[in-house]
Amino acid sequence: xxxxxxxxxxxxxxxxxxxxxxxxxxxxxxxxxxxxxxxxxxxxxxxxxxxxxxxxxxxxxxxxxxxxxxxxxxxxxxxxxxxxxxxxxxxxxxxxxxxxxxxxxxxxxxxxxxxxxxxxxxxxxxxxxxxxxxxxxxxxxxxxxxxxxxxxxxxxxxxxxxxxxxxxxxxxxxxxxxxxxxxxxxxxxxxxxxxxxxxxxxxxxxxxxxxxxxxxxxxxxxxx
Amino acid sequence: xxxxxxxxxxxxxxxxxxxxxxxxxxxxxxxxxxxxxxxxxxxxxxxxxxxxxxxxxxxxxxxxxxxxxxxxxxxxxxxxxxxxxxxxxxxxxxxxxxxxxxxxxxxxxxxxxxxxxxxxxxxxxxxxxxxxxxxxxxxxxxxxxxxxxxxxxxxxxxxxxxxxxxxxxxxxxxxxxxxxxxxxxxxxxxxxxxxxxxxxxxxxxxxxxxxxxxxxxxxxxxxxxxxxxxxxxxxxxxxxxxxxxxxxxxxxxxxxxxxxxxxxxxxxxxxxxxxxxxxxxxxxxxxxxxxxxxxxxxxxxxxxxxxxxxxxxxxxxxxxxxxxxxxxxxxxxxxxxxxxxxxxxxxxxxxxxxxxxxxxxxxxxxxxxxxxxxxxxxxxxxxxxxxxxxxxxxxxxxxxxxxxxxxxxxxxxxxxxxxxxxxxxxxxxxxxxxxxxxxxxxxxxxxxxxxxxxxxxxxxxx
Numbered sequence: 251x252x253x254x255x256x257x258x259x260x261x262x263x264x265x266x267x268x269x270x271x272x273x274x275x276x277x278x279x280x281x282x283x284x285x286x287x288x289x290x291x292x293x294x295x296x297x298x299x300x301x302x303x304x305x306x307x308x309x310x311x312x313x314x315x316x317x318x319x320x321x322x323x324x325x326x327x328x329x330x331x332x333x334x335x336x337x338x339x340x341x342x343x344x345x346x347x348x349x350x351x352x353x354x355x356x357x358x359x360x361x362x363x364x365x366x367x368x369x370x371x372x373x374x375x376x377x378x379x380x381x382x383x384x385x386x387x388x389x390x391x392x393x394x395x396x397x398x399x400x401x402x403x404x405x406x407x408x409x410x411x412x413x414x415x416x417x418x419x420x421x422x423x424x425x426x427x428x429x430x431x432x433x434x435x436x437x438x439x440x441x442x443x444x445x446x447x448x449x450x451x452x453x454x455x456x457x458x459x460x461x462x463x464x465x466x467x468x469x470x471x472x473x474x
Numbered sequence: 475x476x477x478x479x480x481x482x483x484x485x486x487x488x489x490x491x492x493x494x495x496x497x498x499x500x501x502x503x504x505x506x507x508x509x510x511x512x513x514x515x516x517x518x519x520x521x522x523x524x525x526x527x528x529x530x531x532x533x534x535x536x537x538x539x540x541x542x543x544x545x546x547x548x549x550x551x552x553x554x555x556x557x558x559x560x561x562x563x564x565x566x567x568x569x570x571x572x573x574x575x576x577x578x579x580x581x582x583x584x585x586x587x588x589x590x591x592x593x594x595x596x597x598x599x600x601x602x603x604x605x606x607x608x609x610x611x612x613x614x615x616x617x618x619x620x621x622x623x624x625x626x627x628x629x630x631x632x633x634x635x636x637x638x639x640x641x642x643x644x645x646x647x648x649x650x651x652x653x654x655x656x657x658x659x660x661x662x663x664x665x666x667x668x669x670x671x672x673x674x675x676x677x678x679x680x681x682x683x684x685x686x687x688x689x690x691x692x693x694x695x696x697x698x699x700x701x702x703x704x705x706x707x708x709x710x711x712x713x714x715x716x717x718x719x720x721x722x723x724x725x726x727x728x729x730x731x732x733x734x735x736x737x738x739x740x741x742x743x744x745x746x747x748x749x750x751x752x753x754x755x756x757x758x759x760x761x762x763x764x765x766x767x768x769x770x771x772x773x774x775x776x777x778x779x780x781x782x783x784x785x786x787x788x789x790x791x792x793x794x795x796x797x798x799x800x801x802x803x804x805x806x807x808x809x810x811x812x813x814x815x816x817x818x819x820x821x822x823x824x825x826x827x828x829x830x831x832x833x834x835x836x837x838x839x840x841x842x843x844x845x846x847x848x849x850x851x852x853x854x855x856x857x858x859x860x861x862x863x864x865x866x867x868x869x870x871x872x873x874x875x876x877x878x879x880x881x882x883x884x885x886x887x888x889x890x891x892x893x894x895x896x897x898x899x900x901x902x903x904x905x906x907x908x909x910x911x912x913x914x915x916x917x918x919x920x921x922x923x924x925x926x927x928x929x930x931x932x933x934x935x936x
Binding site for chain 2: 259261262265269303329330331332333334335337338341342345346347348350351352353354355364368
């Protein structure tokens with residue numbers, strides 16, 4: 251899962267970056283409105299954390315532009331502005347959630363999870379596929395109840411595929427959603443990660459659809 | 475004195491000169507008329523006296539004799555009210571009459587002492603005097619002259635008199651008419667004066683009405699064309715209103731900026747401190763928590779203090795409620811939230827939109843937070859004509875009666891279990907009080923808490 255943080259305060263932005271990375275997200279950070287708008291416009295994020303008072307372009311305007319351009323990723327507004335008029339304006343511009351500063355990082359993470367979950371149509375943080383369980387809350391995965399050791403990139407890959415299970419996901423899409431923009435992107439590394447993941451959770455759980463990409467499946471289903 | 479109505483003081487000062495002036499005019503007119511009447515009354519008497527003097531003779535025996543009597547037939551008819559006589563004042567009692575008109579019928583007239591002494595003093599001059607006549611002492615007016623006749627030693631009095639009642643009647647009739655006319659004139663003049671003042675002051679009254687409109691929120695500015703005397707006042711009022719608005723707006727902006735400026739650093743400090751478990755982090759954590767709540771508290775106080783002060787600011791209630799009805803389900807996505815909107819439409823709050831949003835927003839948010847599924851928002855007019863009532867109720871657990879007072883208390887948090895919850899009622903209460911409104915808590919018919927706000931509204935112009 252790839253998250254965009256648009257926040258002009260350096261320290262807060264660094265903290266958010268760290269906390270999100272620790273939770274297993276790929277994170278991009280923008281320090282002003284223009285950069286934030288550009289990134290949101292060009293990269294396929296799974297969620298955006300957006301400050302309102304930004305240099306160059308304010309948060310509400312960015313959000314309105316994104317929505318006008320048909321961007322549907324969930325956006326959570328993180329701001330010191332706590333008045334209802336501002337909340338209403340934020341939601342009317344297309345926000346999906348609104349959190350006021352100061353905030354607890356855990357609450358932000360919980361809300362972010364809820365947004366991503368809702369956007370992909372799941373109702374809980376636990377995604378199950380046969381005896382495979384992906385817990386987005388603790389960033390861990392289990393097979394038949396036994397925890398599997400995964401690196402953060404491996405988990406991101408699994409989590410993204412679990413959220414979109416049953417659908418064929420192209421390598422490019424995987425690259426876009428599990429790496430942040432600073433990462434040296436090479437779609438061949440995806441093959442390496444998929445290989446490692448297969449070894450850990452079982453080869454038959456990830457199908458290769460030639461020329462298109464990968465699909466996460468429940469091997470019991472395909473047998474039946 | 476200082477607060478007497480402009481209209482009444484203008485009319486009063488006009489009355490102060492107009493009433494005496496008209497009264498004096500009435501008196502003078504009556505006097506002039508009276509003189510005219512008496513002059514025409516005296517003329518025939520004077521010619522009668524002159525004729526008598528010219529035709530009287532003293533014969534050899536010392537008796538008075540008239541060569542020619544005055545012609546007027548009324549002198550011949552008994553007690554006709556017109557008489558003449560020639561007599562002598564003997565000091566005591568009535569005149570001794572030498573010759574008299576037949577109309578006197580052997581009687582005499584009684585001449586007051588003052589007239590007799592006047593006659594003596596001014597011999598040869600005409601003396602006018604009221605006298606009493608022979609017919610039941612009827613009031614007469616006499617013209618007399620004391621003359622010395624050739625052949626007589628003592629002076630004689632030649633007198634002609636006529637009933638003065640018709641003349642008096644005519645004069646008093648005239649006086650009544652004159653007075654009546656002048657009273658009518660006075661009333662007319664006062665009315666005209668009053669109307670003129672009303673008309674003259676009309677722009678001032680119009681200005682008063684416009685200021686009321688602004689005060690009650692129907693208008694944002696004092697509109698209209700005013701005469702050059704009042705125009706500067708209207709302009710000053712307008713700039714005062716916009717100045718006031720600017721000050722309040724600036725205060726709000728500053729407060730908002732301060733909030734933004736402080737909250738981010740606090741968030742950063744808190745996040746940083748929560749990462750570690752040592753003592754300094756704990757202290758930073760605790761202190762930033764206090765800072766956050768202090769900032770919150772004082773910003774809210776500062777915002778509340780700026781309210782109720784700006785003049786002519788209004789907000790449509792429907793718009794505010796509609797936007798919240800739209801927003802809340804997005805915040806509480808996990809609930810099947812059903813918000814029912816009831817009651818009067820088209821109400822206008824007399825105050826700032828964001829304040830109404832804060833009040834209704836906090837209450838609806840509370841309701842949405844605690845409800846099972848249903849939230850009812852009701853608006854109604856109050857009979858006082860200047861107030862409205864917004865009621866928000868839910869079907870959640872509600873509060874027990876003993877908690878009502880506690881809930882409104884500043885900073886009280888009734889349920890610490892729901893993170894960051896606090897009922898927000900104290901904010902609502904602060905705001906509502908700033909608008910001289912009222913917050914009432916009660917039990918809802920659908921089970922949960924029912925909160926009623928009484929707030930000022932704009933009374934539509936009738």
